[in-house]
Amino acid sequence: MRVTFTDDELAFRDEVRAFFHDEMPQDIAEKQRLGVPLEREDFIRFQKSLFHKGWAGFNWPVEYGGTGWTPVQKYIFGVEMAQANAPAIVPFGLGMVGPVIYTFGNDAQKQQFLPDILESNVWWCQGYSEPGAGSDLASLKTRADRVGDHYVVNGTKTWTTLGHWADWIFCLVRTSTDVARRQEGISFLLIDMQTPGVTVTPIITIEGDREVNEIHFENVEVPADNLVGDEGKGWTYGKVLLEHERTGxxxxxxxxxxxxxxxxxxxxxxxxxxxxxxxxxxxxxxxxxxxxxxxxxxxxxxxxxxxxxxxxxxxxxxxxxxxxxxxxxxxxxxxxxxxxxxxxxxxxxxxxxxxxxxxxxxxxxxxxxxxxxxxxxxxxxxxxxxxxxxxxxxxxxxxx
Amino acid sequence: MEFSYTDVQSMLQESIEKFIANDYDFERRQQYAGSDLGHSPEVWSMFAELGWTAVPFAEEDGGFDGGPVEIMVMMQQFGRGLLVEPFLANVVLAGGVLRRAASDEQKERWLQPLIAGELQATLAVAEPQSRYELANVATTATRDGDGWVLNGHKGVVLNGGNAQLVIVPARSSGEQTDRSGITLFAVDATASGITCRDYPTVDGLRAAEVLLDGVRVDAGAVIGDVDGGYNTFEAVVDEATLAICAEAVGIIQVMTEKTVEYSKSRQQFGVPIGSFQALQHRAAILWTEIELAQSLVLKGLKSLDDDAPGEQISRLASAAKAKLSRVAQLATNEAIQMHGGIGMTDVLDMGLYLKRARVLEAQYGDQRYHASRFARLSGY
Structure with a gap:
């Protein structure tokens, strides 16, 4: 059992430390120091600085543009990032939907989505919970009905963190009700927030901020190409993502x-x-x-x-x-x-x-x-x- | 031993209950809290007309000769209704000092208009460095001819922005943490040298930083004895501590009632979440803890009612606040957690109760402070 760092790991730690000290945007570091809330653009600029360093995919394999870091390196990165009081990496793209797409998506989806996630060109949000489906997530009711080469989506997602800043949303939707277990018949769908029929309404939380939202879908047409993996297997993919979320x-x-x-x-x-x-x-x-x-x-x-x-x-x-x-x-x-x-x-x-x-x-x-x-x-x-x-x-x- | 209210006390409780149900709903409360003053002057006048501002004062001072039990009855209902009116600052704090230590002339000057609802007043309890130690007074009072000059900083003064009269404990002799050498001064908030930085508190009430820079007051501003203000100061804060304990009981009772109701109606996994034993046990623990906390508040109250020695009241006030601070923490966290996401939003009033309860948890000392004080006063 080895619990001390090697020389290489110590050198890596110094490099990470130097990045957060000198290379990340200094005005953002200053905002963090003073406790000034960050804007959307601040998060993007911070993540782009990581991208230019080659570190945006800190959790991703090399073949998709990730760092391929060892667990020890990821650990060091996390500690240094915290010690520098750097902003948190917004998890929805890099931490959540990215890994689902490179694990379960097809080649076209990988090409279409992964580079923009890595470079923080596209802001993602998460469409899991619904007003009636919280802890009992499998009771979700947002429907996606297949019509020709697209799905028609109807329903409401809630607690969507920073959904008002998002370009795309990944959703768990019900594609079939004719199933033995409720977990079956759920699919993983990627939706452009600009699609007609998508509306975002704010939820104000107790400290007085708008951080979460309700997202309403009314006859939203989504290309069938935006289905990740197999229809009806979304629960499995979503669970993998949740396990990543929990670790994070x-x-x-x-x-x-x-x-x-x-x-x-x-x-x-x-x-x-x-x-x-x-x-x-x-x-x-x-x-x-x-x-x-x-x-x-x-x-x-x-x-x-x-x-x-x-x-x-x-x-x-x-x-x-x-x-x-x-x-x-x-x-x-x-x-x-x-x-x-x-x-x-x-x-x-x-x-x-x-x-x-x-x-x-x-x-x-x-x-x-x-x-x-x-x-x-x-x-x-x-x-x-x-x-x-x-x-x-x-x-x-x-x-x- | 009697545990029931007198007829007068029951009537008082019912009339406040009725007032809150009919005239102080959630929307109105929010409107008053969000207004310039942070409360409703009309409601305050009505309190005065109904005699609610007169309850704890002696008949010869224009009061109703009510006691601590009446105050607690009122505070518990104010807690349930999330009242933002400045009752504590005026009646319990400033009124408490005047009632105990003011001369007849001072009572006529300040207490009568206070009772009439025409004078807004407060007591500056804390300083930036004092934490909860009342004797830690760095604000100085220096003799200047017949009068005094005050210098210092009073922090988070409840109702400070509205108050026309601020009662300021200041150090007239001794070291920064000595109990002797503290004098209570009645200070006109418009006096030259006073800067008042007013702000809302997280629960929607108002407080202020009050800065005193060479504020001159005359000899008639001294309430009670020069250098001998500490005992009055401590007695008033002990009573205020028990009063906010009663308010907090009202708050966490409402939170728990609403949480239990919600757990009966919220369906997940095809059943009400209240049918899960894990949640049932937590709700049962919560209810038990609130009952126990309420018992300690009543015990403290009884000592006030019996005019027990100051040290005994202090000890029981600390016991009640130590318990209540811990239970308020438990109850607020559990209420939000059992509601889930919806409890985190302004759709429900749960967040407002949470915030008020948390303010009361800190005010006049948290669990750690009062447990230590209880230990010290009990000879541990």
Whole structure:
């Protein structure tokens, strides 16, 4: 068992570190540092800088333009990206639909879609959940009826993250109701958001932002060529994608980075008062989270090693999802706790680039803590709620 | 031991319940919260006309001689209705200081207009560095002839932007964290040298940073004894702590009721999600915890009602707040989680309850602070 990095890996780490320090767009790094929300174009420019470095397909095989990195390299990349407080890579294209297309798509689809995904020319969003199909995803009702050389799609998808910024959507749709199991008769369809009949309506979430949407399809004509793989096999493809999504949501590196920041914040002395870090009860809470994070970090490495050995991420990816989001939320709560009274002011405007820092309410970015906490209550709900992850462990791992 | 309300208390509860049901629905609440003042002056006048602003004050001061039980009855209903009116800041905080420590002349000047709904007031509880330690007062008061000059920064002052009267604890002697040497000053918010940075809080109420730069007040601004304001300050915040505990109980009760209702109607896998034992157990734990938290609030309340010694009230207020902060965290997280995505949106009012509960969880001390304070006061 080897758990130290080789010289090559250390050199790779330095290269990644240098990229995030010097080569990524510096204005975006500055926005991240100040806590200024990113625009659509910021995400695209950041991802294009990765593309020009040859790193956009960090998770993809070489034959499709990916890096072909070892699990250790991917791990290093993830840690360095978090330590640099770089933006998250928007998962829908590079992390989700890309792997489905290169795994299950035909050659024409690979040629049509993969280069634009790698280069971040096309923004994708995800059409899985429906108003009546959340945890019970297989009960989805959006229909795609085959008419000649196209499908006619009708229905509503919901919780579509950044759907208002998207060019294309990948959807799970029902192509047949005449099936023994509900999971059959579901297909994986790629839809251009500009197609007549597609409308996007905002959903405002509790912290007051528009991040998710409802997407309505009314007699939307989609070329049959946009079906990925076999009709009726979409559930299988979608599940592969969800397992990737779950692995991706562990977020251990980012949570660890935030925990370090919180620790530094707690050690700060504010106007002659004792630093919060002098309260052992508070520091013990941080330490307890770090213990859990270390456990999850090593579990993630074990999963990556299994994937490297040729196995798809299996039910164990459920552990990463539900423990990872629990720890993320635990750190969200600790930030709120550390902010004390300064978790209360609602002053999002002071995080604009041109807002004078000395006029901000609070000493640092304490007033962001509540908004982050509110927003990330979603983490234990999306990607298959944590209840569903526990069901998966009970059923598929323990055989209960 | 009596656990039932008197007729007067029951009537008070019913009239507030009725007011919220008829005149304070979700849309109106949001409209008031989003207005310039952040609450409704008409509603506030109505509170004064109905005598709700007079409840805890002595008859000779123009009050109704009500006690802590009446305040708690009201606060619990205000919690259920997500009220944004500045009851706590005016009646419990500023009114609490005036009721306990003000001279007759001061009461006439400030308490009577407050009761009449004509004066907006507050107590500046915290400073940027103080966290929840009331004695950590860096704002200074320096004698200047007959009067005083105040310098400092009061943080997250509830109702600070609306208040015409801000009661400012300031250090007239001693070190930054000493209990002695704190004096309470009644400060006119329009006095020269005051800057007030007003903002909404995450729950839709209002607070402000109040900066005092060479603010001159006369000797008549001192409420109670010079250097001896701490006991009043602590007693008022202890009572406010129990009051917001009662409000929080109201909030998490509503959240839990609505969550249970939702789990009976939301169908997944062909059945209501409330039929899953995993969720049933969680709902049962939640209900149990809320009942236990409510018991501690009632116990604290009883000590107030019995005029128990200050230290005993402090100890019980801390016990109640420690428990309630933890239960509020559990209840809000569970309510959102069991609702799923829909609980995260502004389609339901669940998010508003969550935000209000979370503000109350932090206000006047979180679980960690009050558990430590309880330990200290209990000799652990």
């Amino acid at each position: 949501t562990a977020g251990v590196a980012r949570t660890s980075y935030r925990l370090q920041n919180l620790r530094r914040q707690a050690e700060r002395r504010v106007r002659g008062a004792e630093p919060l870090a002098n309260d052992r009860n508070f520091m013990r809470k941080l330490a307890a989270v770090e213990v859990e994070l270390k456990a999850l970090e090593f579990t993630e490495l074990r999963t990556l090693a299994a994937v490297a050995a040729g196995k798809a991420p299996g039910p164990e990816s459920s552990i990463l999802k539900f423990k990872g989001t629990e720890l993320q939320q635990a750190v969200d709560e600790l930030f709120v706790e550390a902010a004390g009274y300064y978790a209360l002011p609602y002053v999002p405007a002071q995080y604009a680039l041109d807002f004078p820092v000395d006029e901000r309410v609070g000493e640092g970015s304490e007033t962001k803590s509540s908004l982050t906490y509110f927003n990330y209550r979603k983490a234990s709900i999306y990607g298959g709620s944590n209840e569903i992850q526990k069901n998966i462990v009970a059923k598929h791992v323990l055989g209960l």
